[in-house]
Amino acid sequence: MSTHTLAVLAENKPGVLSHIAGLFSRRAFNISSLAVGPTQDERVSRFTIVVDGASTPVDQVCKQLEKLVRVLKVVELSEGGAVERELALIKVRVDPAVRGQLLEVAGVFGASVVDMSPTTLVLEAVSSPAKLDALLAMLDSYGTCELVRTGRIALARGAGVITDDGPASTAFPEPAETAA
Template sequence: MTTQRHTISVLVNNQPGVLQRVSGLFGRRGFNIESITVGASEEQGLSRMIIVTTGDDNMLEQVSKQLYKLVDVIKVIDLSSNPMVAREVALIKISAEPSLRPEVLGIVETFRASVVDIGPNSLIVQAVGDTDKIDAIVELLKPYGIRELSRTGVTAMIRGSVR
């Protein structure tokens, strides 16, 4: 079996400690979480976790079974087995003397990103897109000096029909 990236949606009761129990399950089994985002869902009292991990199909099946054993887990869906929309947000603070700003703005424009703050010697760029897009803009901005980088992690949904 081949190792691949999986994006999993986990619907949980919004209770203290649920995030810790879910992430602990991954850790105890030696599975790495590349990204995890948690927020309110469409149903009051329930939160949705979007977890990105790497492994084979057997690993995914084991994780899914183990998640369902947790009291507060309502539903587990492998989003990556369907056509999906996945996005993350990055805020990137870079050193940018006024003379270099036109170059930086060219990169920002190419990636359909935006400048959300301008300081005397810095800019904060906001980029939204899939992980590869965020990785690419970060690489292109590195030569200017990234002072700080904050990424949200992936959030995702299956395309099309309502589930």
């Protein structure tokens, strides 16, 4: 599955989420993951939207998103060029006899224990989506009884900064000059 991660800056106004979600629904685009929150500028929200490139024309998604009046900027983050994170809280049923073993697994994945009962543990894991998937696969053998997972958030690596000004992100390549 070829996933594409979009960083979308939008005005922090009522109805913006439904405009964006409505666009995906109306145009039959599939959202794999969506996360939204405020930015350092209180007037601006940042959406991180993951779409599956196989089922959804990503170029169209970007162009249609940019047409929304409340959307300020759409940038596709290049694969590997961005730090991507998801947060999961996982309640695992665990026999005291294997608790130590489970804590070791958690430690390997950098997950921390945030709650404990005689029969369960709650783990908090923040990591890249792939690593998180690997942890969840490991935990399955112990008995995951409740899982809550956020949408992905992502930030481009390096010194470059996505701001809400400047040119639109979807530009057409200039055609090559041809002799008449």
